[in-house]
Amino acid sequence: MNRTILSSVAALALGLSLAGTASAAEPVSLKGDVQVEKTLTENGATKTVLAPPTTVVPGDRLLFTTRYSNDGDKPVDNFVVTNPLPAPVRLAAEDSGFEVSVDGGKSFGKLAQLTVADAAGTRRAAQLEDVTHIRWTLAHLAPRAAGALEYHAVVR
Template sequence: MAQREQAVELSGDVMVVKTVTEEGAEPREELVKPDLVVPGDRLVFRTNYRNTSADLVENFVVTNPLHSAVALAPDTPSSQQVSVDGGNTFGTLSELTVTEEDGTSRPAMAYDVTHLRWVLSSLEPGASGQISFYAIVR
């Protein structure tokens, strides 16, 4: 018996996080389109999801590759599932190691991350939401 394909719609964008300072006011962060980015800029990658089916969707996995021009922000939650080997294995950053060219291994760091993953345990029909992560331009 063929399984019916799950219908989860995904869309995403990338924004630059800019600090705006106005006289007499506290600095605030604003998200702007990334017309020009330079090393050190903080970006937010957002993925919107929506269950477009009439059925409950369970254990829906969203995997986001991380472009080599950016590094995962060091303040990423420690519970975030990541990969440092091209998306072959996932775990929290503290659980992962990287093998160096000389064969030695070391603890994985935020700049080693190649992919991020989220598992959405259940999506009711019509349910929607957003997942996001921050990265720094290398």
């Protein structure tokens, strides 16, 4: 099971470089990364460090990062970055900086506004474990501007 989770997480990290909507007229580059958060205690002090996800187990907390840069000489407006969540993880918390999808990326909104059908077909409020995709809209990227988008997930 751990190998499957790790493979899915590694595949997503590689695939993040393909996320978003870019064209020859919009020279925005994306690079994805995933790290596992480890809690260490040294001399009575507790700190969280990030490490490569060589082995992950259910309950591990992961940090997914998508770095972006406008490599062109013109600004880019309303650039959309969409990241699918790998099936072996669930979103750790909703953030006000992004929208989510619970229907495979067909529609997006704030989690509190979304519903899903249960096994009996009854609609219920969407939960963190229902999220399939995360989407950010970057309103304006100046030439040579760069930044990073992040979200936390937990291994199921």
